[in-house]
Amino acid sequence: MEDNKAIICKDLTKQFGDFYAVNKISFEVAKGEIFGFLGANGAGKTTAMRILCGLSYPTSGTATVAGFDVYKQQESIKKNIGYMSQKFSLYENLTVLENIEFYGGVYGVPGKEIKKRSDELIMTLGLQSEAKKLVGELPLGWKQKLAFSVAIFHRPQIVFLDEPTGGVDPVTRRQFWDMIYQAAASGITIFVTTHYMDEAEYCNRISVMVDGKLEALDSPANLKKEFGVNSMDEVFYQLARGAKRSGE
Amino acid sequence: MNAVELHKISKTYDKGKLRAVHEVSFKVKKGELFGLIGSDGAGKTSLFRILTTVLLADSGSATVAGFDVVKDYQQIRNRVGYMPGKFSLYQDLTIKENLEFFAAIFGTTIDENYELIKDIYDQIKPFSDRRAGKLSGGMKQKLALCCALIHKPEVLLLDEPTTGVDVVSRKEFWAMLKALKEKGITILVSTPYMDEANLCERIALIQNGEIMSVDTPENIIKSFPTTLFAAKSENIYKLLNDFRSDAKVDSCYAFGEFLHITLKENGGSDIEDLKEFAAQKGHNDIFIQQITPGIEDSFIRLMQEKTQKPTH
Structure with a gap:
């Protein structure tokens, strides 16, 4: 059942004592969809993402990611997803090639296949002359493009992007989104968080979390219509300004 | 007198191999809210560190509040409030202890300049016994601003105060800056968010260590x-x-x-x-x-012109 769904969540809840970090959230993400996961600081985004990535158990509710259960099949989830964040992505002291080989190896891509795919990847990114340079020497924009490529190197069904474009210049940010569109067009489901509201517009659908609950879920166009405003910035502001929580 | 002046400031790291900023010049007028707009690695933090006298430029000169950043560094340190990009308060001290500490360092008390921080401090006061390390991002930001203001500085230097902060907190923060400006404090603030450029009186667009344009947001848009x-x-x-x-x-x-x-x-x-x-x-x-067009369009345009032009 639900063959066309990459993620299905039903009443997903995570409690720390009497604190509901995530409070009965329900949503579905279609395969190949670009799904924006927004929320104010402390709304519970990180906790929810950790559950969906198989790093933390929910307290109650159900969820499947890539068809696997978040309670019983965490390892299968990890094998079938990719993850990239602004804070952690690549090893600065390894070269471009070494990083690719390392991640390919961790995710169990066969040696021959790693060689073939990394050659392709280096070509596509135009990094031929940088392949043997340390990642730490690359400009930030390149690092982020490489990090994204590495996150989908093992051809996962879903890739989770946690604020992937923080601090990047406006041109590079757009190049990054070109890559996201390409990946989505090839069938990879994109689950992305961002603080840039113009980027929220690039998503097929947006969810907004406030104080642990999912307060809105629709296409950017429908959300703007519903709230009677012209930008996602205003939608977000209206939803989040009443938030009581601001903790991490 | 200008509150901040930079004249052809250049800085390299790693024995000249890594260029951080190149011949940067601009002036911030007294009482102005001036924005330094650019992405990570553009050179914003190097400029802040030079202006706060904690880093020496390779060449060029700069003054803050009329004092030279090299010769008169001690004068400058008493006259500027600095909020670094990385949260740099004592995580093991409470809100109140941090504030008392910074007041004491500058030879003043919380009471003496309470008027200046009151509106901001009132928002975090209910948590004044909580350790700084246990605060949320928005609250840390408010505390850091209070600590930077406690000695009533002439010039406030804020390095990416709103990075990683959600839209609601960002709006609140800019409202605070506007209120501080009304009190006569000069503010130099950096941000990677192009939409915040419109909240400044004048801005400098910086990319790859070079200033691409300095003007009011309106004029930059007009010159598209x-x-x-x-x-x-x-x-x-x-x-x-x-x-x-x-x-x-x-x-x-x-x-x-x-x-x-x-x-x-x-x-x-x-x-x-x-x-x-x-x-x-x-x-x-x-x-x-x-x-x-908006500021972001102008920024993209200037970046593209830079990369298309042959390097000088």
């Missing part, structure tokens, strides 16, 4: 050299690729729910021509309109 169009259709990603293949299109990039397009040459029927091109490519629900 060509006509800008917004476009969308039912398949925006295909439309992006299609327009990029149109020989008449100079640049085409995603911008929120629209694409922004500039043409190599403008004529009388640009909108109709673009519509016709999109229709030929099989698009439905085509929308094309001429629009006023």
